[in-house]
Amino acid sequence: MAKLVFENVTVQYPIYNSRSVSLRNRLVRLSTGGRIEAEAGQVSLVTALKDVSFTLKDGDTVGLVGHNGAGKSTLLRTMAGIYAPTSGRVLREGRLATVLEIGAGMDTELTGYENIVRMGLMMGMTSAEVRAATPEIESFTDLGDFLQLPVRTYSSGMVMRLMFAVATSIKPEILLVDEMFGTGDAAFQEKAKARMLALIGAARIFVFASHAPTLINEFCQRVFRLEHGVVEEVTSLPEENLGLSIGEGV
Amino acid sequence: MPPGYSDIIASLRQSRLAFHFALSDTRARYRRSVLGPFWLALGTAVGVVGMGLLWSELLKVDRATFIPSLTAGLIVWQMLAACITEGTAVFTRQANVIRNLQLPYFLHPMQLVLRNLVNLAHNLLVFVVVAIVLAVPASWSTLLVIPGLVLTVLNLLWMALMLGMLGARFRDVEYALGAVMPLLFVISPVLFRPDYLPFGSTIIWMNPLSHLIDVIRSPLLGVSPPLFVYYTVGGMLLVGWALTLALFNSRRNRIAFWV
Numbered sequence: 001m002a003k004l005v006f007e008n009v010t011v012q013y014p015i016y017n018s019r020s021v022s023l024r025n026r027l028v029r030l031s032t033g034g035r036i037e038a039e040a041g042q043v044s045l046v047t048a049l050k051d052v053s054f055t056l057k058d059g060d061t062v063g064l065v066g067h068n069g070a071g072k073s074t075l076l077r078t079m080a081g082i083y084a085p086t087s088g089r090v091l092r093e094g095r096l097a098t099v100l101e102i103g104a105g106m107d108t109e110l111t112g113y114e115n116i117v118r119m120g121l122m123m124g125m126t127s128a129e130v131r132a133a134t135p136e137i138e139s140f141t142d143l144g145d146f147l148q149l150p151v152r153t154y155s156s157g158m159v160m161r162l163m164f165a166v167a168t169s170i171k172p173e174i175l176l177v178d179e180m181f182g183t184g185d186a187a188f189q190e191k192a193k194a195r196m197l198a199l200i201g202a203a204r205i206f207v208f209a210s211h212a213p214t215l216i217n218e219f220c221q222r223v224f225r226l227e228h229g230v231v232e233e234v235t236s237l238p239e240e241n242l243g244l245s246i247g248e249g250v
Numbered sequence: 251m252p253p254g255y256s257d258i259i260a261s262l263r264q265s266r267l268a269f270h271f272a273l274s275d276t277r278a279r280y281r282r283s284v285l286g287p288f289w290l291a292l293g294t295a296v297g298v299v300g301m302g303l304l305w306s307e308l309l310k311v312d313r314a315t316f317i318p319s320l321t322a323g324l325i326v327w328q329m330l331a332a333c334i335t336e337g338t339a340v341f342t343r344q345a346n347v348i349r350n351l352q353l354p355y356f357l358h359p360m361q362l363v364l365r366n367l368v369n370l371a372h373n374l375l376v377f378v379v380v381a382i383v384l385a386v387p388a389s390w391s392t393l394l395v396i397p398g399l400v401l402t403v404l405n406l407l408w409m410a411l412m413l414g415m416l417g418a419r420f421r422d423v424e425y426a427l428g429a430v431m432p433l434l435f436v437i438s439p440v441l442f443r444p445d446y447l448p449f450g451s452t453i454i455w456m457n458p459l460s461h462l463i464d465v466i467r468s469p470l471l472g473v474s475p476p477l478f479v480y481y482t483v484g485g486m487l488l489v490g491w492a493l494t495l496a497l498f499n500s501r502r503n504r505i506a507f508w509v
Contacts, residue, residue: 013507014504014507016419016508023420023422023423023426077349077506080352081352082348082349082350082351082352082506083506083507084253084503084506096352098350098351098352100349100350101346101349101350103346104346104347104349104350104351105346105347105350105351107274107275107278109278109279109281110274110278110281114274114278118271118274121267121270122267122347122351122353123351150281
C-alpha cells in the first residue's frame with residue numbers, strides 16, 4: 001500500500017551567488033563590521049513550494065505541469081525525500097524510484113552492465129535482486145552489446161533507456177519521473193508506455209512532470225498545475241494552458 | 251531524531267553500498283591500465299627509492315633506518331592527504347547522486363575513507379617489501395598498528411564529513427586546504443623523525459596530522475608510539491565528532507541545496 005501525503009509543505013532554499021559561497025566575503029564581512037553586508041552576503045531565499053497539501057494513494061497517476069521554474073522538479077525532489085521541507089510534513093510509504101536527471105548516479109567509465117548493478121544497489125536492491133532483474137533490463141533497453149561498453153559512449157536516448165529500465169525494474173510503488181522522459185525514440189516511447197501502464201495497473205503512485213500534453217493525457221488521471229510554488233489541481237487540460245514547448249516532448 | 255543521527259544510522263545500515271562503490275571506483279579509475287591499482291604502489295615505490303636515497307644522504311642518516319621510516323610515513327600521509335583534500339569535495343562531486351537519489355549523506359565520506367583504505371592496502375605492499383629487505387624488526391608493538399589504524403580512520407571520517415559540509419557551503423575551502431597541505435607535509439614526521447630536528451620537535455607535534463601518522467607509523471616500525479600521541483588522537487576524535495555531529499544535525503538538510 002503506497003501513500004504520499006503532503007501537509008502544508010513549504011520548501012525554501014538559499015541561492016548562493018559566487019560572492020556568498022566564498023569564504024573571503026564572509027571574512028571581509030566580519031572585518032568590516034557588516035558595513036558592506038548587503039553586497040557581500042547576498043543569499044537570496046527562494047520559496048520553491050508554498051503551503052502545498054495533497055494526498056496521493058494507490059493508483060493515483062499525476063501529471064505536473066507548469067512553466068520552467070514553476071517548481072516541478074523541486075516538488076518531485078521533495079516527494080522523493082531529497083529536499084527536506086522547511087515547514088510542514090511529508091509522509092511517504094512505499095518503495096520509491098526516481099528518474100529525474102539523465103545519467104544521474106551513473107559512472108560513465110563503467111559499462112552498462114556495471115551501471116545496472118550500481119544504480120540497482122543505489123535504488124535499494126540487493127545484489128541478488130539486481131542479478132535476477134538483469135535479463136529483463138537487458139531486453140527492455142534493447143541495447144544489446146552496447147551494455148558491455150562504457151556508458152560514456154552512449155547517446156542520451158540510450159542512457160535514458162537504461163535509467164528508465166533500472167528504475168522501473170525495482171518494482172517501485174512510487175515512481176517519480178521528470179520531463180526528460182521524452183528523450184527516447186518512438187519505439188522506446190511505446191515500450192516505456194506499456195511498462196508504465198503495467199506498473200500503474202499494479203496500483204502504484206506515478207508522478208510525471210512534462211510539458212507535453214499528449215503524454216500527460218495518456219498517463220495521468222490527475223493534473224497538478226504549479227505556478228510560483230503553489231500547487232493547484234486542475235480537472236481538464238486544455239493544450240493552451242501548458243504554455244511552453246507544446247508537443248516537443250522534452 | 252535529529253537528521254544527522256538518522257542519516258548516520260541509515261548510512262551504517264547501508265554500509266555494503268559504501269564498500270561496493272569504494273571497490274568499483276578503484277576499479278573504474280584504473281579501468282584501461284594494465285597494472286591497475288598497483289600503479290599506485292609502483293608510484294609509491296619509485297618515490298620511496300628516490301626520496302630515500304636523496305634524503306638519507308642530505309640528512310646523513312643510515313638508510314636502513316631512514317627508508318622504512320620514510321615508507322611508512324609516506325603511505326600513511328598519502329591516505330590522510332587524500333581523505334582531507336578530497337573530503338572538501340566529497341559532497342559537491344557527488345552532486346548528481348545527492349540531487350537525484352535518496353541516499354544518506356554520510357555514505358559519501360564513508361566511501362571516500364574506504365577507497366583510501368583500499369589504496370593504503372596496495373601501498374602497504376611497498377612497506378612489506380622494504381621491511382623484509384631492510385629487516386625491520388617486528389615486535390609486540392607492531393600489533394598496535396591495528397588500534398592505530400582504527401583511531402585514524404575514525405578521525406578521518408569526521409574530518410571528511412565536516413570538510414565535505416564546509417567545502418559544499420564555501421567553495422574556497424577546497425583550494426585553501428590544497429594550499430595548506432604541502433606545509434602540513436613539511437611539518438609532519440614523514441621526511442624526518444622528530445628527534446632528528448635540531449630545534450626540537452615541538453613544531454612537528456603542533457601539526458595534528460603528525461599524531462595521526464605516528465599512531466600508525468611507529469607500530470609499523472616496531473615501536474610503540476608515545477603516550478601523548480594517543481591522548482591527542484583520542485582528544486581529536488571526541489572533540490572532532492562532537493563538533494561535526496552538531497554541525498551535521500543542524501545543517502544536514504541544507505546539503506542538497508548547497509551542492
